[in-house]
Amino acid sequence: MFFLNRVCPYATAVIAAAFLLLAANSCTAPASPPVAIRIRWAHDPESLDPLELPNPQAVEGVNLLHGTLLQLDYERRTFEPALAVSLPLEQRVGDSLTLFAFQLRPQVSWDDGQPVTSRDVEFTLKLLACPTLPYEAARSRYGFIQAVQLDPTDSRRFTLICTGHAPTYRQAAGTLPILPEARLDPQGRLRRFSLAQLYRGQTDTALTAFAQAYQTAKGSGPGGTIPGCGPYELMSWQKDARLVFRRKANWWADQVKQPGAAVLQARPSVLEFRILPDDASAALALERGEVEVYPQMPARLFARLRQSPAASRRLAFHTASSFDIVTAIFNTQRPMLADALTRQALSQLFDASQLQKATQLDEGQRTVGLICPADRTNYNDSLPLVAFDPAGAGAMLRRAGWRHSPAGWIRAAPAGISRARQALRLALRYRAGDAMYETIALQFAAAARQLGIPIELLPTEPTNFSELIKQGSFDVCIRSIKGNPFSYNFTPLLHSRAIGESNLSRFSSPACDRLVEAIAEADASPRRARLLRQFQGLFQEQAPLVPLFLVPTRLAASKQLAGVRACDLKPGYVVTALYRVDTKAATDKP
């Protein structure tokens, strides 16, 4: 106790003094303008292996480190040549094969000056097919490429031989990252195996030895990154805290003269991604200048900052449309939801316009189907938007054979159903902890209960939610569907073969199957536009899903930055187009 008696009254003072001293030191440190452009990320990328890509942040990071054959032009919403000199020549061999002939740019090279060749492309495909490496996800994405044919006369020409045909093949093949064979497999161990042999999954001692050597070579880079031919290199990676990327001084694309090209540009010299998981903390970090770009900002925070005079002085606010559609999905295998008329009636209980106002603060867009209204060629604007009409819903339910009784809505079961009567009561499943989904669920439940339909609300933890709706454990569920502006392939969503996987509504109709198959196989043409319009009509008539609204993209950024533009494609901005206005000459490359 003597020790405590003597020490304690002073210990607090000593600790406080040390703390103040630290503060004083920090405050008097010479202020230097930050060079890096600081961007908020909500999650750590977890891995920057271009063949893993566990989350959107990983995709963004990998795009800075690695080059792909084609690159997305966010403004034109097209894929443009990047490592490839031009778009590939496509050739069909009957119905069984599609060939894509690529040629690499003559300037494309690795950091050590060695050229990127077709051997590297072949190596990358073999690497992802190697059964001793954990690249099952990449095998799923690129498994349609069954062989690579190298041009013996030109080391930069090659042909990808793909199984069957799909309009998405060109885009998918174009996003294949290219990895250096000389660095990752200097002994050429994988050359002994063909792509087909590797895909057959045969294990071999040589493959096991290769996998060990590869993991060692991979782990030698900062953060375990694989060297790439992209514009940036990773300088540091503090897990769950920050990542810093620095632009390569000798990036090969600097020699490519492409005035005004949106692809192959890398303006910021240093990019720092700060990982701030909490939205409110991230907004405060933006206010005090700790981060300068906040992509995918929630509606409420965006509105609060935009209305704040102090924030408006320093920040610029950008919005754009997106291809994410919030939808209500009916489980069409439930007997009470098996008929289109009942589903149409229930669709009218969603007040989509008010929900859009409440959750997106009047931003976003409504749509009649799964196609964005901005796509004027394919959007069926002659169809009306589903209106909120509880009275009309009641009338429609009666037309569907339902009768309102003191016990609720009941109807005689169709022949072949064991029960004599059906009762209309719905279990509504949605993702817990998201105010948008909760608001939609509560609005629908209130409208349905007013009409006399009992609703059981089932807020569900996100991972369980995905699995439970895949298993069909719901009557109605609410979730967002990611749209794809590059292809119109609705087979995963509505084809009967995808039931139990991605066809969450379990909708099955031969007519719909034929239509979505025809759309998936059609190239951009007036015929496809006709099919798409027909599809939207069928979709609204059958109502397996109710599209509520498209969620907008919101972006807030410091006014010291230029090149900021909200895009309708993820991540919602073009990071390589950013540059600092005031210190442009000093810190950023033109």
Add this chain to the structure above:
Amino acid sequence: MFALTLLRQLLGTGLALWALVSAIFLLSHRDPTGPETWLLPDLAERAGPLRTARAEQEVARQAVRERLGLNLPLFYTGRVAQPTGRSRWRWIGSHNQYHQWLMTLVQGDLGRSIRTGEPVGARLAGALRYTLPLMSLALLVAATAALGLGVRLAATPRWWHPPVRTLLVAVQSIPLLLLALALLRLLALFDEGDGYALGWNWVFSFGLPLVSLVLVALPELTLQLEAGLRLQLQTGYAATARAKGVGEEALLWHHALPNALAPSISQLTEMLPALVSGALVVEVVYGLPGVGRLLAEAAALRDYPVLIAGVLLAGAARLGALLLADGLYRWADPRLRWHRATA
């Protein structure tokens, strides 16, 4: 005698820990969402035609399960299908997931993260680099300040005692999330946007989390200690000491404090597991890459090797804290030493 007691306690602690992590390991395999469901892209993300996609997806799932060893039986016994179509319980042997996991754990290998493939030990060590200094310093500052403030508040009443007590009660009633956000907000407003450029970022990354944690722990520790000291000052032995001429300061520190410390020791040792398990709220609000966030994300993303290692660490700290509390009680209260020695 003491060594034997300690050995018995350590053995009991080890067994309890083994039972805890084994239960979590076995329960984690009851999760219907296996890693193959979220490690692989959805059917909608595949480029190929749907007619072949489902079969290919199944092959990919099987490959993931094989790679992670999930195709093996879970435990030493299990239901095995018979040629008749029925299944019955059978002894499977050591070629099972639990045995393999336990053997690697015994060798000190915590396994690899399912999501990133990183060694779990390295991942946890990286997070501890942030959590341990922060939590240790917060606990040290809070305990020292509580000791000083508690003794001052229990001494002869002064004018500032009631407002300080009211303030402590008020701070104690504020949830940590609100407190952390309020501090961040206040400093953000005060800072007016130039803080980052002025090099104030250290305040956000270390100072504010420290202040938040100290403010949360301080009222509880102080008020408890003050109440204990006041109770002791009203006892007969305190009156005797005063009658014998012992001064108020000496009475507080030498006589009342050792007797009032027991509940505070419990409080302090209760806080010790947080040294390694982290303070989730503070880590999320201030964006610190500590153990709390690591474990919360591992739980949300079903990364069970990371989660089990975290539970193992927190469980060990909890059981270690109990042992420490026992030792501190013996140090603070000689009657316990005497009682055990004569028992």
